Amino acid sequence: MKRSIAGACAGLLSSLLITGADAHPHVWVTLHSEILYAPDGAMTGVRHAWKFDDMFSAYALQGIHHAKKGQYTREELASLAQLNVDSLKEYDYFTFARGDGKKLKFTAPVDYWLEYANPALVLHFTLPLKSPAAAKALQVEVYDPTIFVDFEFAKEKPVALDGAPRQCLLSADLPHQPTPAEQMRLSQLDATPLDANSPFAEIFANKMLVRCP
C-alpha cells in the first residue's frame, strides 16, 4: 500500500510539475548586425539594428506621446530608446563575443535610437568593445540565455563587416531547429529556468564568424 500511495503521489506531482510548454518566447526580434573595425584591423564593436515584432512594438509604444497618429519621430522615441538600452544592460545586450576563444567585453551602448517603421519598432545601437581586439577567429553571438526573446537573423543581409581588412571572411551561422530533446528542455524553462551562465541557449544563437588570415 505504501507503494501505491507513493505512486499516486508521484503521479500527481509529476502532473503538476512536468507540465509542458510555456509562453517562451514572448518577444521576437529580427536582427541586422555589423561588426566594426578600426583602421589597424582590430575589431572595435558591433552595430545592431533590432526589429521587434508588431505586437511587442505596439506594447512598447503604449502611452508614448506623439504628434501624429501612427507616426513617431526619433525625438519622441528618445526616452523609450534610453529605457531600452538601460534595461538591456542586465542582459548583457544579448550580445556575446569571443576573439580566438577568449571572451570579449562590451561597454555601454552609444549612438542609440528607435525608429518606427509601421508596424514595427527598430532599435539601433552600437556596442563598443572595452578594448579593440585583433583576432584570427572572431565570433559574435546574439541570443537570450533565458529564451524569452527570440532572435532571428533578417532574411536579407543579416550581417556585414564595416572597415575590416579585405582578406577577412564573414559567415553567418543560423540556429538549427530545436531537436525534440531541446524542445523538452525549452518547455520546462519556467519550472527550471536557465542559469544566465548556461550555454544551453547558445544552440539557438545567431552566430557571426569572422576569419582573418
Add this chain to the structure above:
Amino acid sequence: MFSFHQKRACCKTLTAVLAILAVSFVASAALAQGVPFGAPHPASAALSGSGPVGWIFAEQAAFYRSLSGYIRASKDDGAAKWGLFGISFLYGIFHAVGPGHGKAVISSYLVANEETWRRGVTLSFVSAGIQSVVAVIIVAIAAVLLEATAKTIGWTVHIVEIVSYVLIILIGLRLLFVKGRSFLFACRRFEWPVRQLEVAPSAAGIGQSFHRNSAGPIGCSHCEAGGHGFHCDGDHEHDHHASAWSHAHGPEPAELGGAGGWRRGLSAVMAVGLRPCSGAIIVLVFALAQDLFWTGVGATLLMGLGTALTVALIATLAVSARQIASRIASAQSGWGMLAMRAVEVGASALMIAFGALPLAGYMASEQLWMFTG
C-alpha cells in the same frame, strides 16, 4: 521504550511522505535538467514525452504570432473576428499547459482540502475568468484611461503578481497549520503497529487488551507532550477533517458543500487568478493600438476560456489522484488515514512553495520589463 518507537514511527511516516514529495520534485527537476547542456545536437537524448510537448510548444508560439494578423484583419473584415476568437481560444488551451496559470497552486489546494472534482473544475474556470478580467481591467485603467506607458503597465502587473504570490503563501500557511494539526491528531490516534510487533510475541493476550484500552492515550501523550488521554480522544472525533478556514474543529465532510466551502475555495482562486498572463496584456495593448480594444477584450476572454479547460483538466487529474490514494488509504485502517493527512500536509507545503519560489525569483515568471524597464 514504547514512546521511543512511537516517536520514531511517527517521524518515519512523516519522513517517508516528505521523501516521496522531495523525490518527485527532484525527479522532475532532474528530467528537466536531463538534456545535455551545451551539446550541439542532443537528439540522441530525445525523451519520450518530448514529442507532444514540443508540438504544443511550437503550436502555441505559432498561435500567438498569428494573433496580430487576425487582429489587424478584423479591422476591415468583421468575419475575421471569429477567426481571431477561435485562435485565441486554442492559444489559451495550449498556452496554459505551460507553468503558471495557477494549475499547480489550484491542484495543491484541491488535494490539501479534499475537494471534489466538480468544485475543482468550477474553481479552475473562476480562476481563469478572474485572470482574464484582471488583464482587461489593468489595460483598461492603465492604458485606456491613464494613457500610461508600457513601463507603468509592467510594474502594475509586477505588483499585482507579488500580491498574488503573497496571498498564495498566506493561504498555504493557513492550510499547513490546519493540516499539520490534523496530521498530529491522526498521529496521536494512530495505533502503532510497532507496538504490536514488539509486544505481541512476548505476551499476545495481555498485549491485545492493553492495546485496546490505552493505545490512544499513549500515542497521544507521545505525539504531543502534555496531552491527556481523555481530552485527546474527545478532540480527534471532530478533527477527522480540518479545513483551511475552520477553527479548532474542522467541518464534517457534509459541510464542505455549503457556502463556507465555496468562500474558502474562492479566496484561493482569487489569489491565483490575480496574476494576469503577460500574453493577454500584450494582445490587449496591441488591439487598443489598432482601435480594437473590445475585439481584444473578446480575444482575452476566449483565451481565458481555453486556459480554464486546461487548468480544469489538470485539476481533475489531481483530484482523481487524491481520490485513488484516499481509497487505497481507507482500506488500511490506521496507517492509510495517517498517510492521507501527511499528503495534505505535503500539498499545503507545495502550495507555499509555488507562492514562495517565484517570489524569491527562483522560478522565472513571464517578464514584461525586459526592454521597457
